[in-house]
Amino acid sequence: MRFPDAVEFALASLGKRRLRTFLTAAGVMIGIGALVSMISFGKGMQKNITRAFEASDLFTTVTVLAGGAEMPGTDPDSRRPVTKPSVRTDAVLDDAAVAALSGIPGVAMAYPDIGFPAMVGFGGEEEFRLVRVLPAAAAASRAVKIKWGRAYASDDEAGVIVSRTILRRLGEKDPAAAVGKTVRITTVSIDIGKLATLNIGAILSGQSSPVSQEAYEFPVVGVMEVSAFGGEAGMTESAVMIPPGTAKRIKRLPFSSVWDLFRMRAGTIGYSAVTVKLRSLGDLAAVRTRIHELGFATFALADQFDEITRAFYFMDMFLAAVGMIAIVVAALGIVNTMVMSILERYREIGVMKAVGASDGDIKRIFFFESGAIGLLGGVAGCLLGWAVSQVINRVVNFYAARQAGVPYVDYFAFPVWIFLGAIGFAVLVSLVAGLYPARRAARVDPVVALRHD
Amino acid sequence: MSTVARPFIEARSLSRTYLIGEVRVAALDDVSLAVEAGRFVAVTGASGSGKSTLLNLLGGLDTPTAGSIEVDGSLISAMDREALARYRRFGVGMIFQSFNLIAARTALENVELPLVFAGVDKKERKRRAADLLDQVGLAQRAGHRPPELSGGEQQRVAVARALANGPGLLLADEPTGNLDSRTSREIVGLLAGLNRDRGLTVVMVSHEEALVREFAHEIVRLRDGRVVATEGIS
Numbered sequence: 001m002r003f004p005d006a007v008e009f010a011l012a013s014l015g016k017r018r019l020r021t022f023l024t025a026a027g028v029m030i031g032i033g034a035l036v037s038m039i040s041f042g043k044g045m046q047k048n049i050t051r052a053f054e055a056s057d058l059f060t061t062v063t064v065l066a067g068g069a070e071m072p073g074t075d076p077d078s079r080r081p082v083t084k085p086s087v088r089t090d091a092v093l094d095d096a097a098v099a100a101l102s103g104i105p106g107v108a109m110a111y112p113d114i115g116f117p118a119m120v121g122f123g124g125e126e127e128f129r130l131v132r133v134l135p136a137a138a139a140a141s142r143a144v145k146i147k148w149g150r151a152y153a154s155d156d157e158a159g160v161i162v163s164r165t166i167l168r169r170l171g172e173k174d175p176a177a178a179v180g181k182t183v184r185i186t187t188v189s190i191d192i193g194k195l196a197t198l199n200i201g202a203i204l205s206g207q208s209s210p211v212s213q214e215a216y217e218f219p220v221v222g223v224m225e226v227s228a229f230g231g232e233a234g235m236t237e238s239a240v241m242i243p244p245g246t247a248k249r250i251k252r253l254p255f256s257s258v259w260d261l262f263r264m265r266a267g268t269i270g271y272s273a274v275t276v277k278l279r280s281l282g283d284l285a286a287v288r289t290r291i292h293e294l295g296f297a298t299f300a301l302a303d304q305f306d307e308i309t310r311a312f313y314f315m316d317m318f319l320a321a322v323g324m325i326a327i328v329v330a331a332l333g334i335v336n337t338m339v340m341s342i343l344e345r346y347r348e349i350g351v352m353k354a355v356g357a358s359d360g361d362i363k364r365i366f367f368f369e370s371g372a373i374g375l376l377g378g379v380a381g382c383l384l385g386w387a388v389s390q391v392i393n394r395v396v397n398f399y400a401a402r403q404a405g406v407p408y409v410d411y412f413a414f415p416v417w418i419f420l421g422a423i424g425f426a427v428l429v430s431l432v433a434g435l436y437p438a439r440r441a442a443r444v445d446p447v448v449a450l451r452h453d
Numbered sequence: 454m455s456t457v458a459r460p461f462i463e464a465r466s467l468s469r470t471y472l473i474g475e476v477r478v479a480a481l482d483d484v485s486l487a488v489e490a491g492r493f494v495a496v497t498g499a500s501g502s503g504k505s506t507l508l509n510l511l512g513g514l515d516t517p518t519a520g521s522i523e524v525d526g527s528l529i530s531a532m533d534r535e536a537l538a539r540y541r542r543f544g545v546g547m548i549f550q551s552f553n554l555i556a557a558r559t560a561l562e563n564v565e566l567p568l569v570f571a572g573v574d575k576k577e578r579k580r581r582a583a584d585l586l587d588q589v590g591l592a593q594r595a596g597h598r599p600p601e602l603s604g605g606e607q608q609r610v611a612v613a614r615a616l617a618n619g620p621g622l623l624l625a626d627e628p629t630g631n632l633d634s635r636t637s638r639e640i641v642g643l644l645a646g647l648n649r650d651r652g653l654t655v656v657m658v659s660h661e662e663a664l665v666r667e668f669a670h671e672i673v674r675l676r677d678g679r680v681v682a683t684e685g686i687s
Contacts, residue, residue: 005575354512354547354549355547356571360535
């Protein structure tokens, strides 16, 4: 029996039992649809997060820490993979260190991570927020996505950049209208002189408190877009950013957390961390070596990329496993349909054998029928998976835009290999499911089959 | 030195037993049979005498429990499943009481069926199938499905199908069992014509002895799985 004839026989048989073929293929379609949408969701997440990291220059960013330090603001028990110099040093991250780091070949810029808590007011609303000090060069980089207004022009400009998130929290729905309006920053400072002659009675009566509040007003020069996926934009979304020169004119506490006091060396706290932007990822190893020679530890997200990739791999595996459950159910449906088909066509099998069909011919016919169901279900499943992803995209984006003003994001990715792989997998599973029925059909005794009613 | 021609069909000490529950039933018991090439042999006997079992063994649909069958020099009783399928495809054509046509396929497609399993390409098998239908007088009914045909027409389609791959042996298992007497005569006449004109060896099972006596060269009578008489008809 020639291959095209076996295919034609299989299709003719399926065509005769349209409803059953449709229902069985629908089982495969649902399974493949679930598999396709889940894998494409995993791939979409991977694509979006990687793109966000790349767009935010996170892969070319190295965080420099004082020797032996951990990442600021983290629990020492849950250590991040900080790369430390071989010898513990007491090097302090001060302005001289920042200048030294800036001078390392391959470094595009280096700036200290400075942040201080403050009450941020806009219009009639006020919130407790972290104000981050960011140089103009960093604020103008692609890592800070300013959509309305501009980055501040110099490190001394009296202006701030805020995120759309903060504006929404402070009651401003129109980010474009916020540009040029005033943000009020209220800080707390300690008068060291009063602290030296501490008088509890005077403090309690409010006459001589060493703690005082200062309020400053700055115009909003730029508003950052909300990012759906992490990246530096994500970390700075909840902050107000101010240029370093302007920040120096603000009276505030000399530390932002108790951790800073533990870092004190010879009476100097230094910066908790310095951000180093590389010219390219290829400079990472050389720059890091130089930083270690200066006595500082480093943390680079690029080091964790393999770990992130592995995490995505496990996520893909998990999502695929969930989709596989549906495929297994569909495969059982195929076995059931094909066995029913054998019982119905028992006499026909006998006739085919009587006129010369071999066991292999019969096996091929049933095998191709299973494969055709898989092909049909696989193609339909790809369409279903794609359609479901479009619906989910629209619903999620509608709510994300309404709730947080997040711009449209495609949460799914459909590289061609997903479709080809899914269809191939559907056919493969169907062929495996057809093995037993095909074998059973091939073993039919023609004498018994010809007597069958 | 003269050579003695070997029979076209030679069955020796043929037995076929079936296990029904725990009881062993002998459908054929030590049957020996020789049929010369180009003969028309009728096998008669009461229901359950073993006629159909004998035909199934000769047609390679079944294998004997004991004994041997040789057809046209091939020992079919020793063939494996693949070789038996090839024998059924090319060596023998079979027609049945209930026609055994595939209801969902047209007369032409039913005749094409053996050619499909012989690997004949579509165009050639359509041509050959149409020609065969023409030979049995059904050229105009090629596009009809079996339920749209009369019993006699269905049996003619079955005959055309049996001839598709040009076998040397035609086996007919009660081909007139579902037909009226006039149509029965036509069908047996058709088989006799094929025997006469093409030199086909025909073995036909029937219980209508009066009918077969008109056309057959020889009658083999079975009773309880044994050959009880062989009668040549002049």
